[in-house]
Amino acid sequence: MTEPRNPGMSSVPQTAPVHTDSSSAAVEMDPVEYTLRKRLPRKLPKRRNDVYVNMKTDFRAQLARCQKLLEGGGHREICVHGLGLAINRAINIALQLQASSQGVLQLAANTSTVELVDDLEPEDPDEAGEPMTRTRNNSAIHIKVFYPDPQ
Amino acid sequence: MFTGCGVVSGQNQYLTRAAVRPHPGLEVNRPIQMENGVTPGTCSVYQDQTYSNVGQPVVVNNVSSPLKPTPLPVPPPALKLGQEGFKKVCRTEEVSPCPFPGLASGVLEMRVKEGSKIRNLMGFAMARMQGEKGVSGGGVSGGLRQVVFTGSGRAVTKTITCAEIMKRKVGSLHQLTKLQYKVVKEVWENTEGGTSEMTVHRTVPSISILLSKDPLDPQEPGYQPPEILSALWEEREGLESSSQTACKRPLGPLPYSSFPHCKRVCLGEGVSVHPPH
Numbered sequence: 034m035t036e037p038r039n040p041g042m043s044s045v046p047q048t049a050p051v052h053t054d055s056s057s058a059a060v061e062m063d064p065v066e067y068t069l070r071k072r073l074p075r076k077l078p079k080r081r082n083d084v085y086v087n088m089k090t091d092f093r094a095q096l097a098r099c100q101k102l103l104e105g106g107g108h109r110e111i112c113v114h115g116l117g118l119a120i121n122r123a124i125n126i127a128l129q130l131q132a133s134s135q136g137v138l139q140l141a142a143n144t145s146t147v148e149l150v151d152d153l154e155p156e157d158p159d160e161a162g163e164p165m166t167r168t169r170n171n172s173a174i175h176i177k178v179f180y181p182d183p184q
Numbered sequence: 185m186f187t188g189c190g191v192v193s194g195q196n197q198y199l200t201r202a203a204v205r206p207h208p209g210l211e212v213n214r215p216i217q218m219e220n221g222v223t224p225g226t227c228s229v230y231q232d233q234t235y236s237n238v239g240q241p242v243v244v245n246n247v248s249s250p251l252k253p254t255p256l257p258v259p260p261p262a263l264k265l266g267q268e269g270f271k272k273v274c275r276t277e278e279v280s281p282c283p284f285p286g287l288a289s290g291v292l293e294m295r296v297k298e299g300s301k302i303r304n305l306m307g308f309a310m311a312r313m314q315g316e317k318g319v320s321g322g323g324v325s326g327g328l329r330q331v332v333f334t335g336s337g338r339a340v341t342k343t344i345t346c347a348e349i350m351k352r353k354v355g356s357l358h359q360l361t362k363l364q365y366k367v368v369k370e371v372w373e374n375t376e377g378g379t380s381e382m383t384v385h386r387t388v389p390s391i392s393i394l395l396s397k398d399p400l401d402p403q404e405p406g407y408q409p410p411e412i413l414s415a416l417w418e419e420r421e422g423l424e425s426s427s428q429t430a431c432k433r434p435l436g437p438l439p440y441s442s443f444p445h446c447k448r449v450c451l452g453e454g455v456s457v458h459p460p461h
Binding site for chain 1: 337338340341344345347348352359361362363364365389391393405406407408
């Protein structure tokens with residue numbers, strides 16, 4: 034919470050659902066001395082053509098993955114998701130895919146709000162602090178990249 | 185700002201940094217102080233550069249500085265320019281056509297910039313949308329029916345947040361979202377010399393969100409109906425999946441995480457959450 038931009042929440046796994054520990058960044062909070070742990074966002078259903086974009090993986094790798102799904106995988110459409118800071122990257126990937134297809138692909142963007150939960154645990158077990166949770170909202174974008182139906 | 189310039193330099197492996205850097209002695213890990221106002225953001229910049237190396241058509245920048253004789257296919261990142269003693273003089277956006285076809289000209293357009301305060305934006309927009317609803321007549325001043333939020337570069341996330349907040353406060357709004365690239369022209373000049381000047385053209389992603397009380401065309405790509413039932417559906421799914429993840433997650437030292445739904449607590453209220461023992 035001390036960093037204004039913390040991309041830690043955009044770590045929604047791309048390959049398999051991961052239920053490991055919740056902390057992506059433990060930030061000390063004073064004066065009550067809490068350790069802040071961010072819970073992973075709610076696991077969203079993932080179809081074959083869903084791509085979740087994050088800030089940790091290389092941009093080009095994510096772009097190549099989307100391209101492979103569209104061309105090789107035979108999907109007529111893929112859905113690119115981005116949460117928080119990854120929104121920019123998701124938009125870039127989608128626009129890139131459209132540009133590389135010479136304008137054949139079309140984009141449809143939907144936005145939503147995702148609730149994120151932070152666990153605050155007292156640093157010192159003897160401290161009088163009690164474990165608390167805090168929820169906050171974050172924006173998410175879902176971009177559908179598709180070949181338009183011939184009419 | 186990014187905490188790690190390490191992120192930045194990590195992606196620089198395939199950038200033509202050697203050609204870009206006129207002063208080889210400068211270190212590159214120093215975070216710079218960007219001027220307030222509108223910046224395209226290092227995030228977007230690096231994405232611009234990465235994609236340009238994939239072989240995408242890139243808007244070539246007009247580099248008029250004598251320090252960089254070779255024409256660069258990639259606009260130098262703002263971070264580098266700041267480190268080399270360049271200061272941004274001005275940033276102008278090139279006008280691009282409005283992406284919404286057939287939009288009324290009197291629609292309120294909210295331009296979200298990176299430094300905009302959401303509080304101020306929402307105050308103005310809500311007043312215009314909700315206020316003066318009692319005034320009869322179809323004039324512009326009589327309770328707006330439509331509003332457009334536009335933002336580019338680093339302001340995209342803020343734009344989406346503003347639109348989401350407005351949707352939440354003013355219910356049943358139809359949404360239309362459009363994405364496109366915007367070309368931004370920046371003028372950088374040398375702080376010491378004052379003679380050399382550089383004009384950089386950057387393409388940054390931009391978003392335009394149209395919110396309307398009147399129904400929009402559902403066949404238009406990017407259309408989103410007002411969320412009424414879908415919110416409930418999301419909540420119900422959230423209950424199921426969060427209880428599932430709470431079970432599978434290793435509990436560790438947290439005594440209360442077995443409780444699937446911890447009540448929200450504000451720090452100042454002094455209400456504590458205790459798991460049922």
